[in-house]
Amino acid sequence: MAARTFTIDGQLISAREGETILQAARDHGIFIPTLCHLDGVSSVGACRLCLVEIEGSRMLRPACVTPVVEEMVVRTDTARLREYRRMIVELLFAERNHVCAVCVANGHCELQDLAVTVGMDHVRFDYTFPYCEVDISHPLFGIDHNRCVLCTRCVRVCDEVEGVHTWDVAGRGTDARVITDMRQPWGESHSCTSCGKCVLACPTGAIFRRGATVGEMERDRNKIAYIVAARDQRW
C-alpha cells in the first residue's frame, strides 16, 4: 500500500493511502477533538468538531472522513476552529439538560471532557430546557434523552457490530430522538439482544447501566474496537 506525505500544523506526517486525516493525526500524537467518531464503526462526519482547515479548500473538512492527499497542508488548531468548536460544544449544552452533578457518567464523560478541552467556562447561549423522556423499561439498561447528543454511535454499533439495528433515529431537527425498534419502549424491543454495546458506545450518560449511580459508570470503549479487530483478523 502506498504511503502519503503531508503536513499537519507544520509537522511532516506520513500516512497510508486511504487513511483519514484523523487517523494520521492520532498516529502522530496530534489531538483533534471528536464526538460522533468511534473506533470500530463507520464515520458519519456529523458532530463537526473534527473540522480542519486544508490549504486551497474553501470549506472546512471533517478530519474523520477526509482521506489524506499527498502534500496537503492541514491546520487543526487555528483561532477560527477553536472558536467554532467551543460554540458547537456550547450549543450541545444549551440544547438538552446536561447536569453533570447528577449524571452517572460524571468524570467519565466525553462531552464533559470536550467542554474542558475547548475551554468552555460558561455557556453563552440561552439554555432551552426541553422536555425529554427517560426510558427505563429495559431490565439492564436505561436511556435518558436529556443527556443524548444524537451522535448515533449507539445506532452504528448496534447495526454494524452487533448486527441487530435495534437503534435508529426518528423525528428531525431538535425533535430527533434515538429510538429502539419502531419507537416502542426499550424493554419491549424484540430485536435487542441486551449485548450492552450501545452502553459502551455512548459518549455521555444517556445510555446507562441500571443501578449505576452518580459518577460511577466507567466504560472501556476500546472493547468495541477490540471486537471489530478480532472479527476482521480471525483466520
Next chain:
Amino acid sequence: MDLNELLAIAEHENAMRRSICIRCCTALGCQSAGSLSLKQRLEEAVAEVDRTDIEVMGVGCMGLCGHGPLVRVDPEGTLYERVRAADASSIVAALDGGEATAPKGDPHHPFFTLQKRIVLENSGIIDPERIESYIAAGGYQALYHALHEMTPAEVIDVVTRSGLRGRGGAGYPTGLKWATVAKSHGDRKYVVCNADEGDPGAFMDRSIIESDPHKVLEGMAIAAYAVGADQGYVYVRAEYPLAIQRLQRAIAQARRHGLLGAQIFDSGFTFRIDIRVGAGAFVCGEETALMASIEGRRGQPRPRPPYPAESGLWGRPTLINNVETFANIPPIIRNGAEWFASIGAETSKGTKVFALTGKIRHTGLIEVPMGVTLRQIVEEMGGGVPNGRVKAVQTGGPSGGCIPATLLDTPVDYESLQRVGSIMGSGGMVVMDDATNMVDVARFYVEFCKDESCGKCIPCRAGTAQMLHMLDLIRAGRATAADLDQLEQLCMMVKETSLCGLGQSAPNPVLSTMRYFREEYEALLADRGSAGETMDR
C-alpha cells in the same frame, strides 16, 4: 418506433387541429381557481354553437398565475383573465362578434414580451396529458438525433459548449457533471431528476412538469445515453399530486410508444424511468439525502466527497440534475450549443425560470434571459408593488438573501447575485414592499430551516434553533447590541461548519438582512438608547 413513425404522429396531430383553438390553463394554480369546470363549460359552449372549426384544449401554465384561470383564444391571441365558468359561452360568442364578459389581459405587456421561452416553449401551448401534442411540437426528435447521429461524447460536448449550468441553484457546469459521470466506472449508472422543489414561494419545477412533462423525460433520456445509464428516477415531492399524475401518464405514454424502455428508437439504448415520491422533508432536495431517500433509508445528507457522480445510488455513479436543467437539454440538442451560448450573460448562459411572487402586481411564472436586471423583472414585468415601494427582493428561498431596492439594477446571473449576498437558487423570487419588516422576514426563513433541519449535524440542528430563539428575543425587544453580535457570529459558524447545503445556507437570510437592513434590527434592541440609535417605529 422510428423517425418516420414519429413524424407521422406529428403530422396526424397537426392535421387534427381546428383553425381556432381555445386554450384553457389546467396547471395547479388555475385548477385551484376553478379552471377544470371552466374547461368543461367551454367545451359545452362550443358544442352548443355547433362549430367544427373551434376546439378547446387543456394546456399548461401560461405564466400569469395570479390572474387565473387564464384562457387564450388562438390564433388571434386574445387573453382572458380571471375567467369564471359563467363567462364560457360569452368567450365562444365573442368569436362571432359578441362581447366576452371576462376581463381581457394584455398579451403585449412586458410580462410576456420580455420573456425568452426555451424551457417553457411548449408551456401553455401543448396539451401536457397527450404525448401526440408534444411530438407535434417537435418532441423526441432531439432524442432520435442524439441516439442515431451523435456519440455519447458528442452529446456531452454539445452540453459543455452550450455553457448550461445547473438550475437547481448552485450553478455547477452541467457538461462537466455529465462528463464526470460518463468517466466513472460502475456496473450500472443512474440518472436522477430532482423535482423535490421546496423553497417557500417557488413553483418553477412543478409548473414545468405539469405543463410539459415529456420534455423532462426526453432530457433525462438524452442524459442517460450520454453518461451510459439505463435507469432513471424522478424524485418528486408528495405535495405535487398533479405533477406526479402527469408524470405517471407521460411515462406510460412514452413506454407505449417505445420512447422509454428497451431499444429506444430501434437502437441498443435502454432506459427506464420510475417515480419516487418524497415524504415531506425539505432536506431531501439535497442530493445525498435525496439518494438516501430513494434507497429507502432515512433522508439525511452525508459528507461529500465522494460525490454522486462517483458514488451515488447504491454506490454507483449517479447523475443528478434539476427539472429545469433537464428541460433545457432537448432544445440545446435541437438547436446546437452555439445557439444556446448566444443567449444570456457572459458566465451564465441561456434563460432562467422564476416564480415571481410577493407584493407585486403580476404574480406568476416567467422565463427571462440571464443578465436582465432585477429592476426589469420586478418593475417592468411584474408591474411593481401595488401600494407603496419595493423594499427588497428575496431570491433563492431559505438559502438565499434579501437584495435591497437600491441594488435592483443587479443583473440576474449566478455571480452577480452571489456578490450581493444572495444566490440564484432554484428560482423563487419574492418581492417585499416597505410595509415588510426585515427581521420578521429573517425569522420566517430561519424558522423554516429549523423545522426542516434533519438533526444530523450539531451546527444546523442546535444552531438554527438558537438563531430562531435569538431572533425572537430581538423581536420581543429583549436583546442587546452584544446579542446582535453574537447572532452574527453564530450565523458565521453555522454557515461554515454545517454538513450540507441546508445548514450552510440557513444563515443567509439573517446575514443579508443584517447587512442591508441593520437599522431594523438595532431599532428593536433593548439598549438602543445607549447605542445612540433612537429609531421609533
